[in-house]
Amino acid sequence: NAGVTQTPKFQVLKTGQSMTLQCAQDMNHNSMYWYRQDPGMGLRLIYYSASEGTTDKGEVPNGYNVSRLNKREFSLRLESAAPSQTSVYFCASTQDRDLYEQYFGPGTRLTVT
Amino acid sequence: QQQVKQSPQSLIVQKGGISIINCAYENTAFDYFPWYQQFPGKGPALLIAIRPDVSEKKEGRFTISFNKSAKQFSLHIMDSQPGDSATYFCAARGGSGNTGKLIFGQGTTLQVKP
Numbered sequence: 001n002a003g004v005t006q007t008p009k010f011q012v013l014k015t016g017q018s019m020t021l022q023c024a025q026d027m028n029h030n031s032m033y034w035y036r037q038d039p040g041m042g043l044r045l046i047y048y049s050a051s052e053g054t055t056d057k058g059e060v061p062n063g064y065n066v067s068r069l070n071k072r073e074f075s076l077r078l079e080s081a082a083p084s085q086t087s088v089y090f091c092a093s094t095q096d097r098d099l100y101e102q103y104f105g106p107g108t109r110l111t112v113t
Numbered sequence: 114q115q116q117v118k119q120s121p122q123s124l125i126v127q128k129g130g131i132s133i134i135n136c137a138y139e140n141t142a143f144d145y146f147p148w149y150q151q152f153p154g155k156g157p158a159l160l161i162a163i164r165p166d167v168s169e170k171k172e173g174r175f176t177i178s179f180n181k182s183a184k185q186f187s188l189h190i191m192d193s194q195p196g197d198s199a200t201y202f203c204a205a206r207g208g209s210g211n212t213g214k215l216i217f218g219q220g221t222t223l224q225v226k227p
Contacts (some may be wrong), residue, residue: 004156040122042202042217043157058214090156100145100206102215104156 001026004105006091012111013081021076021108023091031094032074033058033102034066036087043090049074081112116140117205119218126225132190134221136203139184143205147215148177148188151200160201161188193225 004025013019025032033048035058045058047066055066063085065077074093078085088109092102119136126132136146147162163170163177163186170177176189190197201221207214 040219042117042119042219043215044217045214048214092156100147100162100204100215101159104158106154106156 003027004091004093004103006089006105006108008108009106010109012113013078014113015082017081018077018079019081020078021089021091021110022073023075023105024073025091025093025103026072027093027095027103028071029093029095029103030071031096032068033092033094034064034074034076035090035092036060036085037090037107038087046076046089081110083112086110086112116216117203117218119203119221121221122219123222124224126193126223128193128195128225128227130193130225132188132193132197132223132225134188134201134203134223135185136187136218137183137185138205140205141184143207143216145206146177146179146186147204147206148175149202149204149217151202151220153199157202190223193223195225195227198223198225 007022030051034046035043037043044060049055049068052071067075088107090107091105094102117138148160149157150160151157161172161175163179174191179186203218204215
């Protein structure tokens with residue numbers, strides 16, 4: 001099992017460009033999450049999907065959109081990138097939203113210039 | 114708004130020493146308190162977790178101490194080893210009506226010197 005995979009690993013964007021971060025899990029998990037990690041800020045929830053077909057905003061959703069494509073895949077889109085979105089992005093999944101153990105992917109390091 | 118406050122931001126400990134990381138929370142609806150460990154270039158991974166009706170939980174060299182009245186909890190790493198060098202995050206789960214959401218602390222970077 002690969003667990004949670006994310007692509008790309010690194011990306012540099014210019015201000016105003018758009019891109020989609022991809023996430024897939026092969027553990028048959030129902031719930032999936034997108035976080036951003038910034039120095040001194042910990043991990044902050046951007047969006048989550050409690051189950052296939054549902055998505056909800058987290059703590060910092062502005063500037064992002066998500067799509068739960070199917071049970072395996074959950075993508076994060078930046079429509080018009082801004083320097084404030086420079087961060088490391090992590091996707092995570094868990095079997096059920098009532099569980100506290102989330103499985104994280106390796107992350108995508110995004111720089112917006 | 115930071116609902117879980119973690120300290121210190123960084124910590125240096127000698128091999129064999131005790132590492133202590135502290136967290137404080139405000140929301141009494143939180144119903145689970147996990148700790149995650151993150152090595153450089155990797156995603157976080159669950160290390161140990163505790164429920165608020167338990168005062169202490171130990172797994173090997175890792176112990177969580179929980180003080181419900183003070184709304185504080187801490188991670189103790191006994192006999193710290195260089196391989197424990199990582200970033201540690203405390204977290205709290207949302208509780209009734211808000212399940213599945215974890216609120217993370219700011220993180221503590223631990224360096225264990227040989």
